[in-house]
Amino acid sequence: MTKRQITLGILLIAVIPVLSSCKKYLNVEHYFADRQSEERIFKNRDYTEQWLASCYSKLLNYNLEIGHRNYNLTNYSDDMFFNESSGNNGLQYRQFKFGEYDYTWLRQSWGQSYDGIRQASVMLHSMVEAGTFTAAEVADYKAQARFIRAYLYWLLLRKYGPVPIMPDKGVNYDAPYEQLSTPRSSYDEVVNFISEEMAVAAKDLPLKRDNRNIARPTRGAALATRAKALIYAASPLANGNTEMADFKDDAGRILISQQYSEEKWAKAAAAAKDVIDLNHYRLYIAAPKFKGTTDYPPTIFPPHHPEYSDKNYPEGWANIDPFESYRALFNGDLYAGENPEMIFTRGENQTAEDFGIIALARHQMPQTGGGYNCHGITLKQCDAYAMNDGTPFNRQAILQKYGTNMFVQASEVNNFKPLMANVWKEYANREPRFYASVAYSGTLWTMSSAVNNTADVTNKQIFYYRGENEGMINGDRWLPTGIGMMKYINPKDNATSNGGKIFPKVEITIRYADILLMYAEALNELDGNYNIPAWNGSGSHAISRNISEMKKTISQVRIRAGIPDHDMSVYGSKEELRKKIKRERQIELLGENQRYYDLRRWKDAPVDEAEQIYGYNVLMTKDRAADFYTPIRVPQLQTTFSKKMYFWPIDWDELQKNNRMTQAPGWPSFD
Template identity: 30%
Template structure:
């Protein structure tokens, strides 16, 4: 047992090297002293106990760690990075030996949460503090929530999971445990979060005051719990998880059905109630949709959407991740080569997403009388230069905040010269295919969202900011979707959907829209508002069961501009819809990732998702 404890602490110490800064007292992230080599030693010392708690946060996914995170936009109909990396799900080669779910890391964190919960009450040093009892109660709530949350993100990836006993395991324990059903998994996670919620503060306040403590940003509180529960219940009500007869063959070895086969309409009511409760709680504590004012409504909408990620997180952010790879990974990977210091220029946005952004008047490009792909503008503005193809003009403000196109003004600090002040994706352009082996987007577009206008590679300039794991706009869209299904015609559906549209510079939708048309509008709004953020699109198309439908296809041919052509900005040979890359045709097994083969080999009660 002593050897086991030593190994456990060695593992914990290694984890602590990569701790997520969650904002605690000075010295919180110092190295573990050599003389503390047992669990007993850790939980007799306040500092080490709090470091253990901080380590429990470290596996929360970073939504801007791109492009090398498998479960992100590069495996959905948002982006491509196949010049650099191409996850096996895109080629159809995904199997249990290539499991990319992070399963082992999740179970390790789940076990460490359990050890913390079993031992925190033994810390006499914390108990002796004036607020010691309250601290221990709060710490328990954080650990209990995080344990449930790691189950939840694992469930999103692989479906029904194996739920470990709520005690620290020993080598003598029985690990032959079958999957729980999806409904059982949801009930377990929700019950754990509800228990945790009762132990947590409403918000992260400075002790003894009503002032927010920014050093505790990201620490779990009641607002965060309510937001995550909203997400869980929305998924639980969705077609993939609610009466999905397509997965009737997914059973345990004893024949137990892992997905319910009967549709339950009341789940949408539960989801809408949870979303509204989360919204009300957030707004009562000062949260709101981030907006700025400017000279024109269009410019105000653009700045509201562009600056949200570095100026608006205090207003709109519900759950923050204070440690993020925004600058070192995302900004560098998405910036064109014309960026000062030379961006990596490789996160290619697919044509279907470009096409889904509306025109400035709210019309789709297919119904707009002014949308044209064979003419070029003679005027310039803050968003594009003269000579830009008119397919990129008169688009909605979010288009200019989220997509970099041929002729766009450089998103960051440009190299010197007029050719670098604008972005040139045509073949011989400054960010084109010619002359470089891999640093060019196959589609002729790159992602632009969350690139700060002062970003530079060399000299290295970035604006530090946290990442928003959940923001208020997502809760608004959760509510609108669930309410449209549970109570069609309720005026709140349009109210909350229009709050997102108008912030983005679009006109309000009028009354009288059918439930099915509103469903499509809500789905489109999620597609645009949440693009590139935390795998939302990846999971949305799956839970809606539309990954093989036109306009949301996750396999087959994906289009862009012709990167093999073009010698000038207005060259029509570049502006031709061309197959940019092809992915494996959608298969049912891609709804979920496989359990890792190593776990399948160890646990003989575990069944694999059909198709792997």
Template identity: 30%
Template structure:
């Protein structure tokens, strides 16, 4: 029984059949007709283990495909971040529509309408918990596994609701009486803090039932106790952040009894709770950042990077491969201690993270544009900002930035061709692992045909190799930058294409370390969790230890004296580190909102290279240029902190109020 459950869960993810909120899978929360239908047939589910397994797999199918970041995405989170924009404003790339001002409660019926789907998942999980004892022949081990997954689903679906829609309706845990009428089934939204407590309760229960590890490759998509705690680490950090902790902007948004939906009292102990949760994960000893040993082609460390063996320095590791290999399938997820929970990357070329960013010559859509702001956030290899670089690795001035480096060189799996601009030379390893720029070298070695579809030097000039064609004049890169974070040197979608099998890390240990550092930095006094027997305070050595593990893995020096000078300087260092470390992973959208930095970030003009120039005008191409066109319009307003609840769901619950501004 247990092995069959494992196999079916794996197959759900591997075959990519998980529903991501498509209309065919959606039902309104507590829709009376559907609820009655389910309840009149529910007893047959618990007749035997096979039917129960089918029902449980159906609940798992409501989990989103979190690897779908841009094309046919499950959420607006990546498409609506300040890191990027797509080259088309269409339904397949609907994330862009939020910043273009095209979203309303009515259009939310069609775009990223996950609302009713996730409530259906909670309700079905409650049904299993209530009726699981009716299943004949169910072993204690299998029962514990099922219960752990049901509590995880309840907590995770509520977490997802909070991420997209804000304060949510907390459904009752009991299986509702089928005689209830529509009025009785309608419920008011709960406060944000109440919803957080709901997630805490269910994830703590899940952590007690679920195993700590999954050894088999077929099991890695199933949640573990670590996945439950990682969800709480992320959520508690958000709950402590300015958006949800004493945010006076929402002082007038209240429940019918006068309770604010978002707490109006700033509570510093929330940072303590976030720090403790991260510490609990760290103390398991199960997780560590992935590192790859130093190789003959590893780029030498800069003069100021500690050479002690990792994690006390960057000695003995290849920073590029250590960062890159988690995302490209080079190392199996069950052998990678950095991955806490993951999902299989859908191999369908038109929906994968690869397609939008890949040039047309390699079979891609050639339509993902990263901003100059993101590109400029990456440091030089000695850890200095490009605007304050060192004399050893100076960032070139405008008079030389465009000039070619002149001599090709290799950095691990990356080949910098001789035409690479000086502005891209001597950058940190994560830059080369993430950013595709003009004159990047795309290997695409899986191609076996006779065409020139591999080992391609991609250029974004108006007459470059990635220029639009006559038949598709709108299919081109608008900024001169794309994301290569998920591209393996083997990957090629052209003709005899092949794509390396990959997993997408939903939670990875780097996030836990930076969560811990951030939470500690915001503490004003010590905090003790009696149940966990953990006390935390604003200990600079603890902050440095957690933060520097991430920096050292990237081949950079640790926190500098200037960065450690104050709470604010550390805060700014953490914000920048998260921006770079988690670039194009769907986290930036949430960070900007929880820090209340979104208005500033989205008010910046979108800049990039001047892709309207030809290859004979290198100096003009490499001049940062404001991209003023309809796709780069950013209509930020206060209402965009939350996605609107779909109008169809508002209409079917008389007590449900819409998010502010919508």
């Protein structure tokens, strides 16, 4: 198959040559310096595309869902860390985790979003049917602009909580934002606005885009974003949270709901069901490989299970490769147009250093392969992955099982695949997503795209002992936990000057696995029965804590991952299933900018984000390898959590511009 190259989302939707620059983001004034009338702009196809492209550009940079820490700090919670910070060994990470936010992050994300909201609103109110466009084209353009506007509000809501909803009519959108002094709307008002706008947009958005327009939103993207906003409104942070009674607007109105409503969970479940009922999405599965290569090894089937081993997916895993089914989603092997699980994307991120997934991948890669070796995961995240039979990881049980024979011997390799010789047996017999996500000490990094002096830079078993090339050093290029991250790494990725390259990777902004887990989570919180209208009014959903529905959705995710579904005893307990769903999201959605926000909406952050961060003892050299695997507290990566860290603060400049704006609780108001 010929690969349809997709660059940045902004480039994908552009249609004129001037948009080919990856570095120069569109600015409306750049193209309309002559102050053309809006009527003229929206009667010209090129100008209309330029304007829309400018709206799309506001989804990049500080609004990327997945990318390097310079633009996407919320991708780092209790699961991932970064160590680079100008030779200060994780200083910026510690500052972020202690609430010492760099106001560049705050200012850029806020201003960029409201710029996009303004530009999308201009398009919605100014574009009319003319000789240039058909009625269907006008409807699609306006639906895209409506989606972008609502999506930017969604991004603002997650970071800042209740934010101002700019009046839809009667505002001079040509005026700068500082002249539009507007108070915060309540959390529920923002969610309802997103929900209603996405439902309107969905009516005119197509179910599918062709490859050339793959980064434009579809009906599913609008409905999925609607579902995500509604589940946030239903979650403990925004649903009857009396601890946020001091979050008020300038008139003293409380902005976070003080009364719990179970119906919010029912609405969130119905919204997720709207996406499922499109019957357009499914989890991606890869076929098994019985003869593999170093880059793409033969399928390692899970241990035999009487219920799953002899059945095809989704009832079992007999016809799939669980490892490759998960790995290929993120590493660039699966093109956007081939991914049935992808609901929304901004396209491929091909910039090597600036912000996207390629930058993220390079910071995860070892220096041997031209990487920076400074992004990894915590021991907590490493231990969260189950064994290959679905049972929880138990360090003490493994130590007792293998005793003094904790390292894989050369003669044992065939019994411990995919581990190689000299690897610690804690990493043996783990679920497939572990091997697709975790770069444990002793992992084989193939990095096979290099063509020159390949013996020096390909097929390297990387250890993190002190004194090794990727072990502890005096600078930033080492992993304080002794655990790296493999997710987003292609087996061919090589950033050395030996002729290799880092392969383009699609940013999967929203995917179907997330929707399935959200649906089960919302159903699990219900005690009553509800009848919720479908998104388009065509019918309604009967919503209740339906065990068969929850099992149907969760099992798809787990069986695709090669692990058994939960016992019925788990499904019978709301509390137990809640714990399991949270763990499933922690594993399945690692590195997808979900965990940071999940912990906050669940109000779990005061515990999970304030815990001591543990890793391995990276002070140990190879001759004391067994001592390396002693869990210890990592001083470089300590963290805390306070109430103010639920939401980002408003920048001082913004408070001065908008005299009706109030500060989030706990942050200085500069009065």
